[in-house]
Amino acid sequence: MSLDVIDLRSFYASPAGDLARRLIARIVRERFSNCAGYSILGAGYATPYLGVFRDEAVRVLAFMPAQQGVIHWPAASSCASALVETTAMPLPDSSIDRVILIHGLETTEHPRELLTEIWRVLTPGGRVIIVAPSRSGLWARLDRTPFGHGQPFSRSQLRDLMRDTLFSPTHWTEALYAPPFRHKTLLRAGVIFEKIGAFFGLPGAGVLIVEATKQLYRPVPATQRAQEALPQFAPAADPVGAPVSTRG
Structure with a gap:
């Protein structure tokens, strides 16, 4: 199910959206701590997380899915x-150093094609951060937040999807342990929830966050390697002097 860009913008303008942005952005910034000289792409609806990179990256782009809609970003500068179409991005091969994918994987009808396209535009050794709703989290069960729309993932599902599209996960974490409260007083306790949940590794986080690198070559399955290692036997020649069979 697609999300409308107006609903996404409204969510991030709300207290719950601001809390989600702060908690997720902290992890994104920790993983992409120094992007000086890099090209950065935000795919899906990543604009709440891109502003911090504008002063150090060579360029920062925000690509939004056709079915979602687009907003002018940044508001006070050139767009x-x-x-x-996120499965056919207007970018040359190996042109982006870092990708942030959020509010994109769970709503697309073609998740493998989306990750394959991200693989194509990433430079060799390029990295992607994927933020996806967690199947076991409360945020994925309430449709009043964007994380309650589309297809949530388990860690094993996300790992299999990345393996199929030639990405190698390098770091896993979770965020949004705090329930998506509406009351501002309860939302203020969100940071405390987050610290306790992260420290003890509690279940029920709202989103999975994985950082992965682009693999350049498809690994050879172990069964294929074993078959290739077996000795190859050619058909035996007929023994010398053996009678020649005749028919008729």
């Missing part, structure tokens, strides 16, 4: 956002 760096575009409405695209």
Whole structure:
């Protein structure tokens, strides 16, 4: 199910959206701590997480799915956002160093094609951070937040999907342990929930966050390697002097 860009913008303008942005952005910034000289792409609806990179990256782009809609970003500068088909991005091969994918994987009808396209535009050794709703989290069960729309994932499902599209996970974490409260007083306790949940590794986080690198070569399955290692036997020649069979 697609999300509307107006609903996404409204969510991030709300107290619950601001809490989600702060908690997720902290992890994104820790993983992409120094992006000086890099090209960065935000795919899905990543604009709440891109502003911190604008002063150090060579370029920062925001690509939003055609079915979602697009907004002008950044608001007070030349537009760096575009409405695209995310499985056919208007970028050359190996042109982006870092990708942040959020509010994209769970709503697309073609998740493998989306990750394959991200693989294509990433430079060799390029990295992607994927933020996806957790199947076991409360945020995925309430449709009043964007994380309650589309297809949530378990860690094993996300790992299999990345393996199929030639990504190698390098770091796993979770966020949004705090329930999506509506009351501001309860939301203020969100940071405490987050610290306790992260420290003890509690179940029920709202989103899975995985950082992965682009693999350049498809690994050879172990069964195929074993078959290739077996000795190859050619058909035996007929023994010398053996009678020649005749028919008729």
